[in-house]
Amino acid sequence: MKQVVIINADNNKGEITQTLIDIYRKGAESAQAIVKEIVIANLKFNPNQQLPDRIADIEPDLADAVKKLKWASHIVVFCPVFKQSINFKIKGFFDRVFLPHRVFVSGKDNFDSDFYGRSARIISILDEEAWKDWRTTQKATYLSIKRSVLAKRNINPVHTSTIGYLYSIENEYAQKWLNKLFNFGKKLS
Numbered sequence: 221m222k223q224v225v226i227i228n229a230d231n232n233k234g235e236i237t238q239t240l241i242d243i244y245r246k247g248a249e250s251a252q253a254i255v256k257e258i259v260i261a262n263l264k265f266n267p268n269q270q271l272p273d274r275i276a277d278i279e280p281d282l283a284d285a286v287k288k289l290k291w292a293s294h295i296v297v298f299c300p301v302f303k304q305s306i307n308f309k310i311k312g313f314f315d316r317v318f319l320p321h322r323v324f325v326s327g328k329d330n331f332d333s334d335f336y337g338r339s340a341r342i343i344s345i346l347d348e349e350a351w352k353d354w355r356t357t358q359k360a361t362y363l364s365i366k367r368s369v370l371a372k373r374n375i376n377p378v379h380t381s382t383i384g385y386l387y388s389i390e391n392e393y394a395q396k397w398l399n400k401l402f403n404f405g406k407k408l409s
Contacts, residue, residue, distance in 0.1 A: 221252055222254070223254050223291055223294070224248050224254070224255045224256070224296060224405075225257070225258060225288045225289055225294075225296070226257045226296045227257075227296065227299075228260065229306070230298065230300045230345075231260065231300075231307045232300075233259065233261050236388075237298055239389050239398070240343065240345065240383075243401045243405070244296060244298075244401045244402070245257075245405065246402060247404065247405025248405035248408060251406045256291070258288055260309060263285065264279060265281050266312070266316075267309045267311070267315070267316070268312060278316075282313075293337070294338065294340065294341075295340040295370075295375065296343065299342060299345065300346075301344050301346050302347045302349075306365075334374055335370075339378070340377075340379070341379040341381065341409060342370075342378065343383060343401070344381070345383045346383065346385055
């Protein structure tokens with residue numbers, strides 16, 4: 221049985237992002253997966269990286285997130301991108317949880333930074349400005365998370381999807397994505 225963790229990286233906890241997450245969850249649960257969720261906006265932690273010689277104690281919310289991620293066999297990140305960047309709290313979450321020498325101290329609470337054997341999917345949800353830029357440049361917005369965070373922690377494969385500006389769930393474009401996300405969840409990819 222697959223174990224899936226969905227990371228909701230929408231600091232605004234928007235209705236559209238939640239709808240996308242819910243449809244992915246339904247697809248995964250239809251394939252008998254067990255699904256847990258991490259909502260970054262609800263976590264209490266210091267998003268600032270500590271200096272390498274000053275390892276911060278892990279906050280309870282981050283400790284719980286690490287346990288969920290270690291439990292998971294598949295990780296799905298729903299990450300809205302505003303003006304071609306991600307929010308500092310989201311970046312801080314990835315820095316504190318996935319990068320070495322931040323949270324993972326050898327011999328302390330059995331944390332380590334190797335997530336070998338897990339797969340992931342990153343779903344970038346672009347705002348209108350980022351979507352316009354992406355349509356002309358085709359620059360991927362997820363590469364910093366994919367290459368600098370997940371790939372370096374031995375998470376492989378990492379599938380990616382870029383969803384253009386969704387102003388409503390009631391249009392044909394959004395419905396197409398809802399169907400795709402349900403199928404991604406069902407296939408656990």
